[in-house]
Amino acid sequence: xxxxxxxxxxxxxxxxxxxxxxxxxSVTGSMEQDEVPVxxxxxxxxxxxxxxxxxARHSLMDCRQTNQYxxxxxxxxxxxxxxxxxFEYVFCVQVASDSKITLTEHLxxxxxxxxxxxxxxxSNTNKQAIEAFxxxx
Numbered sequence: 001x002x003x004x005x006x007x008x009x010x011x012x013x014x015x016x017x018x019x020x021x022x023x024x025x026s027v028t029g030s031m032e033q034d035e036v037p038v039x040x041x042x043x044x045x046x047x048x049x050x051x052x053x054x055x056a057r058h059s060l061m062d063c064r065q066t067n068q069y070x071x072x073x074x075x076x077x078x079x080x081x082x083x084x085x086x087f088e089y090v091f092c093v094q095v096a097s098d099s100k101i102t103l104t105e106h107l108x109x110x111x112x113x114x115x116x117x118x119x120x121x122x123s124n125t126n127k128q129a130i131e132a133f134x135x136x137x
Contacts, residue, residue, distance in 0.1 A: 001040045002067070002088045002126060003027040003060075005049070006134045007097040012117035015048065015106040023122045024110075026129070028088070037089040038062065045093070049109075050102030053093055063090040063133050067125040088125060092133045113137065 004026045005013040017023040029044030031037065041060055046052050053060050067088045071079060079086075101109055112120060114134050118127045 001029050001031065001037055001044060002090050002129055003041050003045050004090070004092040004126075004129050004133055005045070005051070006092065006094055007099070007111065008094065009097055010135050010137045011097065011111040011113055012130055012134055013049070013095075013101070014110050014112055014117050014120050015103070016108040016110075018105060018107050021107065024120045025122060026126055038091070041089070041091040048103070048105050050104075051095055051099055056095070056099070058093050058095055060091055060093045061133070063092055063129065065090040065129070065132075067128075069123065069125055090125075090129050090133070092129070 014024045014026065017025065027045050027048050029040055031040045038060065042053050067090065068085055069088070071084055071086050076084065097111070103109060110120070114130060114136060118130050121127055121130065
């Protein structure tokens with residue numbers, strides 16, 4: 001699951017992973033058993049940023065896109081033996097620029113304009129989602 005968060009100025013929230021300081025990304029996460037993608041998106045945004053989409057009355061948009069990608073080799077130990085591909089459902093949400101960000105799984109965050117965010121994030125699917133779903137200023 002991938003959730004691209006942007007504000008009213010079309011700045012994108014990017015997060016620096018705590019296990020790889022060179023890896024910047026949008027909110028990501030895995031579905032728990034019996035969880036549907038939209039529930040995963042809501043939960044992961046709240047867990048990783050502190051933003052409660054429902055309580056703040058933001059509109060989570062299902063981008064109706066599912067990506068398939070190769071799992072980084074150094075992360076494959078997190079998956080069942082032989083699993084090399086993963087799927088991610090893509091969502092996006094616009095929040096206020098003054099939304100309080102509380103990090104729990106990342107070292108740092110930045111609000112970047114669209115082109116800078118695309119250049120900063122590590123994964124191609126993240127770059128493509130920002131390009132496709134964040135409005136241009």
